[in-house]
Amino acid sequence: MSLALNYKGKSFQFSYTIDRKKLVVGFVILFGLxxxxxxxxxxxxxxxxxxxxxxxxxxxxxxELVRLKNSTEDQITGIILKLAEVQGQxxxxxxxxxxxxxxxxxxxxxFNFNTLPPSGGPITGSVITxxxxxxxxxxxxxxxxxxxxxxxQLSALESIMLNHHITEVSSVEGRPINKGWLSSHYGVRKDPxxxxxxxxxxxxxAAKEGEKVVATGAGLVTWSGKRYGYGNLVEIxxxxxxxxxxxxxxxxxxxxxxxxxxxxxxxxxxxxGRSTGAHVHYEVLRHGKQQDPLPFVYNKR
Numbered sequence: 001m002s003l004a005l006n007y008k009g010k011s012f013q014f015s016y017t018i019d020r021k022k023l024v025v026g027f028v029i030l031f032g033l034x035x036x037x038x039x040x041x042x043x044x045x046x047x048x049x050x051x052x053x054x055x056x057x058x059x060x061x062x063x064e065l066v067r068l069k070n071s072t073e074d075q076i077t078g079i080i081l082k083l084a085e086v087q088g089q090x091x092x093x094x095x096x097x098x099x100x101x102x103x104x105x106x107x108x109x110x111f112n113f114n115t116l117p118p119s120g121g122p123i124t125g126s127v128i129t130x131x132x133x134x135x136x137x138x139x140x141x142x143x144x145x146x147x148x149x150x151x152x153q154l155s156a157l158e159s160i161m162l163n164h165h166i167t168e169v170s171s172v173e174g175r176p177i178n179k180g181w182l183s184s185h186y187g188v189r190k191d192p193x194x195x196x197x198x199x200x201x202x203x204x205x206a207a208k209e210g211e212k213v214v215a216t217g218a219g220l221v222t223w224s225g226k227r228y229g230y231g232n233l234v235e236i237x238x239x240x241x242x243x244x245x246x247x248x249x250x251x252x253x254x255x256x257x258x259x260x261x262x263x264x265x266x267x268x269x270x271x272x273g274r275s276t277g278a279h280v281h282y283e284v285l286r287h288g289k290q291q292d293p294l295p296f297v298y299n300k301r
Contacts, residue, residue, distance in 0.1 A: 079136065086143055096257040172217035172238055172296050174262075176246055176282045177269065180207030183279060186292040192276050201290035202245070202283035203297065209278040213246050213267040216282075216296065221258040221266075230281065231273025234266045241288075247281035248273050 175182075184204035191198040215236055222243070223235035230247035234254060237243050250270025254260060271278045284293040 076136075083136075083139060083143070086147075090143065090146060100257055100259075171262075172242060172244055172284065174216050175205060175297055176213055176216055176244075176280050177205050177207050177211060178214065179211050180205045180269070180280070182206075182297075186290075186294060193274065202247075202281050203293045204279045204281055206277070206279045207269045209250055209269055209271060211269040212265045213249060213269055213280055215260045215262060215264050215266050216244055217242075218261045219244075219259075221254045221256055221260060224252045224254050224256050224258075226272075229274045231275060232267065232270060233273075236260060236266070241286050243285040243288075244293075245281075245283040245285070247283070248275040248279060250278075 182203060183206035184200060186203055187200060188197055189200045190196070213234070217236070217238045219236040219238035221234065222237045223233055223245075225232065227233040227247075230245070232247075232249040232252055234246045234249065234252050235243060236245075246267055248270055249267035249272065252267045254266045260266060269278050269280055275281075282293055282297075284291045284296050
């Protein structure tokens, strides 16, 4: 078997004969080239697909790392802001404690709110330590120690002041206003907002807005500011578990930590909080439970 190629032109004539052997070799070479070309194209496509897959995986990991970084930064920012808030509260406690110590005439060495006292004692449990230098955790631990110490100091200071400085005038009696009238008693009444029966845990004294609200006994101011339902509230601890509250004030005239005397102005009559008009909501609590204030108001010893 052979293949003959003939060409005849006007000025040129060509003739070529390919025998069977050459023809087979030619087909084999042509097939091999075609196969190699096809395989090369497939290899390139496969490598390209692998590269694209790897790129996609890396991009997803990058996005996850960015989200984790942003989330961590937000958490750290929140912790730093909270630490700053606590630091501000500590400074206010320091100022309050220093003022109380001065008012009580006590030694600054015994009640120094600006430094932590020395302490010690036997180990009562396992000791947990943190490896590394973690400044933030160290600051938190310092603040916790400081808060615990200041709480103990304030408790001791309160006890001293209540027992040694105002015991002789700490009896609670009389009305919380100089001008006004008793407008609502202690006990179950129709709620002025819902119209349903509800327990009224104090006395209401109606008066003109801006009239003086006075302390019914000497004591230590433990609250002065807004409280839900009460509006602007003043709370006074008279010692021996006795506390009085004065609610709905237009504004308060005392600060937390102030020592007040019987009859001293502590606020102005107002209509703040859950209130329908200018009045003073007056409560008496003994060991945390509201009492009927009426016997204290009309106590004629």
